[in-house]
Amino acid sequence: MDIQGNVALITGGTSGLGMATARRLLDAGAQVVLMGRSPERAEKAAAELGGAVTVVGDVADEADVRAAVEAATRLGRLGIAVNCAGTARMGRVLGRSGPLALESFAHVVQANLTGTFNVVRLAAEAMAGNDPQDGDRGVIVCTGSITAFDGQEGQAAYAASKAGIAGMTLPIARDLARYAIRIVTVAPGPFETPMLDGASDQLRDMLLQGTVHPRRLGNPDDFASLVAHVVDNPMLNGETIRLDGATRLGLLR
Ligand SMILES: NC(=O)c1ccc[n+]([C@@H]2O[C@H](COP(=O)([O-])OP(=O)(O)OC[C@H]3O[C@@H](n4cnc5c(N)ncnc54)[C@H](O)[C@@H]3O)[C@@H](O)[C@H]2O)c1
Structure with missing residues (x-):
């Protein structure tokens, strides 16, 4: 499906992976609606990106997400939804x-x-009401994590939430096939975003040691590039794609 001419709703779009995705989709000719929790960050992101509409709210709240979807459909054809909102509280x-x-x-x-x-x-x-474009009425991207597969100490809750996203991807693809809507989950390894701001040097070293090639943390543009490809490639559906340079998380010792 073409990016150009579509409206993209991006949750967690005011920082990190979501904001890099917003920049990429804007450059490719989409209109974007960013949903985030912090009004200050939303205002800053809108100013930085130029041309993005922002909606402040909680993704787990029905009314807030309805408001974000309505903001998107007011702009035009909501053909792309990218779920980047997430929290990584450890324990x-x-x-x-x-x-x-x-x-x-x-x-x-x-x-x-x-x-x-x-x-x-x-x-x-909302997408179900679109006319098909290249065979698709819409494309949805979710953000999982490699933690879903090799989660570390203190990550039981985070890993469970991300494994849930990976697990629901195929059944959702099957449910939405009749509406010609695709869904793909991207499971990133460690990426350089505000989520890692609080990470100690020791944790960063440990994460880097687990990388294979390239030996660096992911760059948000690497993620945005895959999202753009998922929208473009009609055969990607119902799958969780690791985006981690062959990283495997080991024991935290
Ligand atoms: N950075 C990494 O290493 C990494 C690795 C794997 C997966 N991820 C996932 O990538 C996604 C994006 O994270 P990021 O790295 O860009 O970090 P980030 O902290 O910059 O972005 C997460 C965003 O989600 C927002 N958010 C959190 N809970 C929300 C809620 N209930 N409603 C609305 N917004 C909410 C936050 O305010 C923030 O803007 C997350 O789902 C995260 O779990 C990140």
Whole structure:
């Protein structure tokens, strides 16, 4: 499907992978709606990108996502939805102060998994009304993580949420096939984004040691480039694609 002429809704679009994707899709001729949680970051991202519409809200909230979808359909044909919103709160299952709070686990699953599903279902509803373009009424990209497959200590909640995204990708592709909507999940390895801002030098070294080639952290443009290809390539559907330079996360010791 062409990027040009479509409207793209990008959650988590005011920073990191989402913002790089917004820049890429804008350059390719799309209009973009960025959904983020922080009004200050939304304002800054809109100023930096120029021409992006921003909606502040929570991806796990039905009304907030409906408002973002409506903002997109007001602009034109909502043909692309990219789920980049996510949180990476860490915590061991059994720590020094006892078992991980259930609230902490639920918070991560709510933002990452329920939030992604919420955007998928409401974006799909709008896309189903589009005329097909190159055979597709819409393309949805979700962001998983290689943590879904080789999660580390302290990542049970995050890994569960990302494994959920990987697991629902094929059944959603099957559900949405009758509407000619494709869905693909990208599972990045460690990328240089604000999510890693708090990472210690020791953790960064450890992440770098796990990389194979290229021996560097991912650049948000690498992610944006794959999203653009997913939109373009009609045979990509129902799949989770690792984007990690052959990185395999090892034990944190
Ligand atoms: N950076 C990495 O190493 C890495 C690796 C694998 C996967 N990911 C995933 O990539 C995605 C993008 O993260 P990033 O690295 O660009 O970091 P980031 O922190 O810059 O972006 C995440 C964005 O999601 C927003 N967000 C969080 N919860 C939200 C909610 N409930 N509603 C709306 N917005 C919400 C945040 O405000 C932030 O803008 C995330 O899903 C993350 O889990 C990142």
